[in-house]
Amino acid sequence: MKAEAKYRNVVNNDAKELSKIESHIFTMDNLKTNFNEEIKKESKKIFVCTIEKRKKNQRKFNTFIKNIYNLFSNTKNELEININYDDLIIGYAKVWIILDEMHIEQIGVIDTYRKQGIGEQLFLLCVKYSIESGSKKILLECRNSNISAMNLYKKYLFKITSIRKNYYPYKNFREDAICFESPEIQKSFYKKLIYKKKN
Numbered sequence: 001m002k003a004e005a006k007y008r009n010v011v012n013n014d015a016k017e018l019s020k021i022e023s024h025i026f027t028m029d030n031l032k033t034n035f036n037e038e039i040k041k042e043s044k045k046i047f048v049c050t051i052e053k054r055k056k057n058q059r060k061f062n063t064f065i066k067n068i069y070n071l072f073s074n075t076k077n078e079l080e081i082n083i084n085y086d087d088l089i090i091g092y093a094k095v096w097i098i099l100d101e102m103h104i105e106q107i108g109v110i111d112t113y114r115k116q117g118i119g120e121q122l123f124l125l126c127v128k129y130s131i132e133s134g135s136k137k138i139l140l141e142c143r144n145s146n147i148s149a150m151n152l153y154k155k156y157l158f159k160i161t162s163i164r165k166n167y168y169p170y171k172n173f174r175e176d177a178i179c180f181e182s183p184e185i186q187k188s189f190y191k192k193l194i195y196k197k198k199n
């Protein structure tokens with residue numbers, strides 16, 4: 001079942017939550033991104049994916065309020081309570097603009113929400129943003145073992161340009177980084193590929 005996901009630009013208040021989910025998503029990397037700083041940078045852009053989740057203990061609280069109401073109320077009308085929701089971040093993508101190139105630095109979804117199209121939507125937001133900002137191409141890299149990410153990049157015609165030997169730590173060893181590059185994103189065939197997809 002698809003999660004009811006919404007996509008938006010990052011806001012200052014997201015920094016704490018992003019730091020929290022970063023370590024859940026990138027479990028093999030010991031990342032400690034300073035999102036407070038990243039959010040402020042002009043050269044960076046962060047998209048987040050959120051879902052609404054009922055606030056903890058909301059049901060108990062509603063029942064408590066209803067019981068009090070029933071105790072003191074003379075009418076038989078049911079008390080209507082608006083349910084309170086939290087906006088939970090379940091994925092994000094961060095890009096870095098370097099002259100006429102865009103670098104997708106991080107893209108990730110919390111594991112329980114993967115394989116529902118969220119990573120792809122975040123990826124498409126990054127590509128569209130890159131096209132609309134006039135970038136010529138997009139660069140990124142991932143671990144050699146990261147089949148999910150590599151399939152996503154290949155789906156959008158990214159090609160492997162080089163391999164950085166032993167780039168990432170992997171348990172007691174090191175793992176190669178696979179560097180990818182997009183086709184020329186301002187070309188009309190590529191725009192057609194990107195914009196025909198639903199967003």
Ligand SMILES: CC(C)(COP(=O)(O)OP(=O)(O)OC[C@H]1O[C@@H](n2cnc3c(N)ncnc32)[C@H](O)[C@@H]1OP(=O)(O)O)[C@@H](O)C(=O)NCCC(=O)NCCS
Nearest residue numbers: 106107108109114115116117118119120142148149151152
């Ligand atoms: C890579 C990642 C962002 C994909 O997100 P996702 O929401 O699970 O992916 P989607 O459901 O949108 O799938 C989009 C495409 O990715 C590829 N893909 C995703 N999961 C895959 C899997 N388990 N196996 C193979 N391909 C996979 C497919 O090409 C898929 O397209 P398809 O559905 O048409 O086959 C997610 O696996 C993730 O967060 N991984 C951990 C963080 C990470 O490694 N980030 C990338 C390096 S920075």
